[in-house]
Amino acid sequence: MGAKESLTGDGPAPEMHHYYSKFMRECPSGQLSLHEFKKLLDLQGLDPQGDMYIKRVFDIFDLNQDGFIDFLEFIAAINLVIRGKIDQKLKWYFKLYDADGNGCIDKKELLNIFTAIQAINGYTSTSPEEFTDMVFQKVDVNNDGQLSLEEFITGVEKDEGLMELITKTFDLSNVLKVIQSGRRHSI
Structure with missing residues (x-):
């Protein structure tokens, strides 16, 4: 600033x-x-x-x-x-999801954080399992079961529906x- x-x-x-x-x-x-x-x-x-x-x-x-x-x-x-900016927020979301801090998000981390968010805000149109599977299906381009920061940002920015879901679900x-x-x- x-x-x-x-x-x-x-x-x-x-x-x-x-x-x-x-x-x-x-x-x-x-x-x-x-x-x-x-x-x-x-x-x-x-x-x-x-x-x-x-x-x-x-x-x-x-x-x-x-x-x-x-x-x-x-x-x-x-x-x-x-x-x-959206890329700053996506980096923040990535950091939030990467609970163990290893630089990658695995399915368990994403499932846990989405479950926790549902416990607070009551968001229920998508189950944590459905959300996790959808994110990995759309974003995990190399199918290694982990999302790198680059995969996450690129994948979410390319998918308007996923961007909207993540933005609404994790809105601060x-x-x-x-x-x-x-x-x-x-x-």
């Missing part, structure tokens, strides 16, 4: 102050823990699959892997959600709205 560029294009100082104020109101220590993250999003008491997904999202936003999301990491996450704008407003449920 340039010195005169803001996250939404409305001017840097007021926008940054707005986000900083909200972040510090919700997290006076300046560091958001996983527990606070779940509380902020009103996602406590999830089943193990849902907890796994929320922890994965948290871990990816925790860029320095210190167990907390600080303000700069928070801004980076917001910037990705608001202004990220609701998370952003919760963070921007301060709490999931207003009183």
Whole structure:
């Protein structure tokens, strides 16, 4: 981001102050823990699959892997959600799916993360098994049972239906709205 560029294009100082104020109101220590993250999003008491997904999202936003999301990491996450180009978002999705961090997504990883997402958002038009099989059928061009980053991005960008499904299923704008407003449920 340039010195005169803001996250939404409305001017840097007021926008940054707005986000900083909200972040510090919700997290006076300046560091958001996983527990606070779940509380902020009103996602406590999830089943193990849902907890796994929320922890994965948290871990990816925790860029320095210190167990907390600080303000700069928070801004980076917001910037990705608001202004990220599709290839940036696809790289983020890939990182989310690659649970073991080995640079490839296998069927079990994709199945687990999709199951976890369903546990949270109730998306049910496609079963986790159907989704996983469809992604691998369309994207795994060398049929090795794993998706590399390049295979994933190229395959998803070429298939409009798959792009739409992935974008809707893993949309983070609701998370952003919760963070921007301060709490999931207003009183």
